[in-house]
Amino acid sequence: MGLGVLIEGKWFSERDQEDSQGRFVRPSTTFRNTITADGSSGFKAEPGRYHLYISWACPWAQRTAIMRQLKGLEDAIALSVVAPEIDQNGWEFSSEPGCIPDQINNSRYLWEIYTKAEPDYSGRVTVPVLWDKETATIVNNESREIIRMFDTQFDAIARKDVFFYPEDLRAVVDETIDAIYQPINNGVYRAGFATTQSAYEEAVTELFDALDYWERVLAEQRYLCCDRITEADWCMFTTLLRFDPVYYVHFKCNLRRIVDYPNLWNYLKELYQLPGVKETCNLDHIKRHYYKSHPNVNPTRIVPKGPLINFDAPHNRYRMGAALQV
Numbered sequence: 001m002g003l004g005v006l007i008e009g010k011w012f013s014e015r016d017q018e019d020s021q022g023r024f025v026r027p028s029t030t031f032r033n034t035i036t037a038d039g040s041s042g043f044k045a046e047p048g049r050y051h052l053y054i055s056w057a058c059p060w061a062q063r064t065a066i067m068r069q070l071k072g073l074e075d076a077i078a079l080s081v082v083a084p085e086i087d088q089n090g091w092e093f094s095s096e097p098g099c100i101p102d103q104i105n106n107s108r109y110l111w112e113i114y115t116k117a118e119p120d121y122s123g124r125v126t127v128p129v130l131w132d133k134e135t136a137t138i139v140n141n142e143s144r145e146i147i148r149m150f151d152t153q154f155d156a157i158a159r160k161d162v163f164f165y166p167e168d169l170r171a172v173v174d175e176t177i178d179a180i181y182q183p184i185n186n187g188v189y190r191a192g193f194a195t196t197q198s199a200y201e202e203a204v205t206e207l208f209d210a211l212d213y214w215e216r217v218l219a220e221q222r223y224l225c226c227d228r229i230t231e232a233d234w235c236m237f238t239t240l241l242r243f244d245p246v247y248y249v250h251f252k253c254n255l256r257r258i259v260d261y262p263n264l265w266n267y268l269k270e271l272y273q274l275p276g277v278k279e280t281c282n283l284d285h286i287k288r289h290y291y292k293s294h295p296n297v298n299p300t301r302i303v304p305k306g307p308l309i310n311f312d313a314p315h316n317r318y319r320m321g322a323a324l325q326v
């Protein structure tokens with residue numbers, strides 16, 4: 001497969017990731033502690049205490065980078081960025097353009113962070129990783145939970161007064177994040193990593209049914225949950241950004257492109273153009289990661305030149321009413 005795994009603290013460069021029907025199965029993440037504003041969880045929101053490990057290529061990790069940026073947490077939570085291509089050693093730190101080496105643990109590979117946190121760790125080594133310098137452990141490696149913590153627990157530290165989980169919308173935000181996860185965020189991977197025709201077709205059908213549904217929603221309202229940007233929009237955004245450059249070709253999600261959906265496409269451009277967001281969009285890392293890191297999907301590891309997409313082109317979402325200022 002080309003993706004590795006830690007077993008009792010030892011790195012192995014190959015692992016299986018499909019079930020007996022050829023369906024891609026994403027195991028759940030393991031570090032699930034929370035940071036709280038008052039420290040009641042054992043991890044208090046404090047400036048300089050936490051460190052975020054990401055890849056610009058990864059849609060889950062980019063969610064956390066976006067939230068850090070939009071909340072104005074760049075000074076409070078420092079960043080390390082791995083190299084885009086995964087080889088037999090998994091994610092690797094580097095000083096090539098766009099990367100930021102690990103100045104906290106001085107690791108060469110990301111798996112070293114996992115074994116520092118838990119010497120006998122068994123499981124996948126994924127980004128994002130939120131590291132606590134004080135207790136020298138991983139607080140959490142689940143993007144959805146990390147963005148929630150940045151959004152709701154760092155009020156006293158965040159430089160910007162924006163919220164993406166408003167009290168009156170909490171249920172609908174959670175439902176929407178759930179609703180888009182399996183068919184869309186994970187759906188592109190289920191299509192791309194399927195090893196049987198039926199598993200692929202199941203995933204691709206569910207994916208496009210869901211995109212068609214949200215296209216209709218966005219014809220009526222500006223964002224996924226209402227007329228305000230919420231965490232659900234950022235969960236959707238990182239998948240849409242990669243769709244035409246990568247998923248359409250590499251993962252065979254090719255019934256339609258995002259540019260063929262007028263509402264999704266304009267919505268994608270609007271989110272991309274909000275201040276701070278495009279700084280987290282590294283299409284070079286994104287393309288190199290996918291096309292070069294999955295040799296079973298793309299054995300030549302050739303990265304296509306196109307498509308030519310202008311995410312900065314004007315969008316038409318203003319007609320839908322006021323946007324949140326970020």
Ligand SMILES: N[C@@H](CCC(=O)N[C@@H](CS)C(=O)NCC(=O)O)C(=O)O
Binds near residue numbers: 029057060126127142
């Ligand atoms: N559930 C995790 C998923 C993270 C994830 O799967 N990250 C991928 C990159 S896109 C990864 O690090 N994969 C390496 C591997 O599977 O070995 C989250 O949302 O944070």
